[in-house]
Amino acid sequence: MSSVAIIGAGTGGLCLAQALRTAGIEVKVYERHRSPADALHGYRVRINPTGARALRHCLQPPAWEAFLSRAGRIRQEFGFLTERLRELAVVDGGPDAEQHYSAERGMLREILLAGLEDVVRFDASFERYDRTPDGRVECRFADGTRAVADLVVGADGANSRVRRQYLPHAQRVDVGMVSIVGRLALSAAERLLPECLRARPNSVVAPHGTGMFVAPHEPGADEGYLMWAYGAGEHRYPVGVEAMDGARLAELVAGTTRSWHPALRAxxxxxxxxxxxxxxxxxxxxxxxxxxxNVTLLGDAIHSMTPLRGVGANMALNDAALLARELTGAADLRTAVRRYEAAMRRDGFRAVAESLRAARMFVSESATRRLLFKTVLRTATVVPPLRKVLYAKLC
Structure with a gap:
């Protein structure tokens, strides 16, 4: 293995670069955004045990310790509530459950970029690749520059240009659901909301094919906040909902939750x-x-999934660790890639399927299915082994 070009400096791409650099493999990362501070919108990243193990494998010990010192710990409980805040179940992984973390995006990128200053090139917008006569891959960028590598890894997200060229038949589709997301400062949450909403993540199981996810994110490098996400089938929204401003969206959610608990409405x-x-x-x-x-894909570039269960970033980290293991000391590049892709497809698309099932259940309009789900949740409150199973499957 002589050289690797990674397209995309997101969580998975940078994690892979860290591992390859440590293994002594020549690696370069090409990112279309102009600086490390760009594209850090969104919410904190939940790092589950799978993602944490991958990070620990790929990072040098000082970087892993820096992550541990700066990440928040997520309480090992997950609640299910009705829209009137009646408790259906609180599940947990038991006393031996592995730790989950909450990572602010800027902090995570800072840790993943440390030591890669000569490896990552920003403002490098990938356009296409070509095969060279000797079998290598030449990447072309929007500014006219080119780069040749033995292996190209598309880690450029759900709208991956690498995937579009390499696997043009690989599709992403709407699942028939729209989510309206907002965040409330923890100071306001402490004033307005009961302890159950402020202390742990919760899923609100509401009628008529609607639901809400509510999760606190403790202070870190940013101010702490409580994130909420209201979900429903897209047919329940007016046309053009994605183009509405925040005030209009909040009014829309308020109008559909008139019968919900006053705390949720507040x-x-x-x-x-x-x-x-x-x-x-x-x-x-x-x-x-x-x-x-000698072209492959990683993370959302190949197996993007719904935000239900919050595992997308963790699967990208898992991919990075899998690929790094196969490439380190590999005698044959294609054998290493084949072994990686077999494991990546198995793990990644299993997560895609589980996330899709969760999304469909979240907005299911079947009264029978919702009643059955609530019955299972209530049963879990008196059957400890079932609580542990549900925590693993749903959280």
Whole structure:
């Protein structure tokens, strides 16, 4: 293995670069954004045990310790409530559950970029690649520059240009769901909301194919906040909902939750409109296995998933660790890529399927399915092993 070009300096791409640099493999990362501070919008990243193990494998010990010192710990409980805040169940992973973390995006990028100053090139917008006569891959960028590598890794997100060229048949589709998301400052949450909403993540199981996810994010490098996400089938929204401003979106959610608990309505009312936006939920369609070459894909570039269960970033980290292991000391590049892609497809698209099932359940309009789900949750309150199973499957 002589050289690797990674397209995209997101979580997965940088994690892979860290591991390859440590292994002594020549690596370069090309990122279309102009600086490390760009594209850090969104919410804190939940790092589950799978993602944490991958980070620990790929990072040098000082960087891993820096992550541990700066990440928040997520309480090992997850609640299910009705829209009137009646408790259906609180599940947990038991006393031996592995730790989950909450990572502010800027902090995570800072840790993943440390030591890679000569590796990452910003303002490098990938356009396409070509094969060279000797079998290598030449990447072309919008500014006219080129770069040649033995292996190209597309880590350029859900709208990946690498995937579009390499696997043009691989699709992303709407799942029929729109989520309106906002965040409330913790100071306001402490004044307005009961302890159950401020202390742990919760899923609000509401009638008529609607639901809400509420999760606190403790202070870190940024101010702490409580994130909420209201979800429903896209047919329940007016046309053009994604283009509405935050104030109009908050009004829309308030109008559909008139019968909900006053605390939830206060949370929506007091949310700063500038933090509210609407997102059409999409998911990857698993393509048939493809023959391994010296181009491959990682994370959302190949298996993007719904935000339900919050595992997208963790699967990108998992991919990075899998690929780094295969490439380190590999005698044959295509064999290493083939082994990586087999494991990546298995793990990644299993997560895609689980996330899709969760999304469909979240907005299911079947009264029977919702009643059955509530029955299972209530049963879990008196059957400890079931609580642990549900925590693993749903959280």
């Amino acid at each position: 949370m929506i009312r007091e949310t700063e409109p500038g933090t509210v936006n609407a997102v059409t939920i999409r998911t990857s369609v698993p393509p048939a296995p493809w023959p391994a070459t």
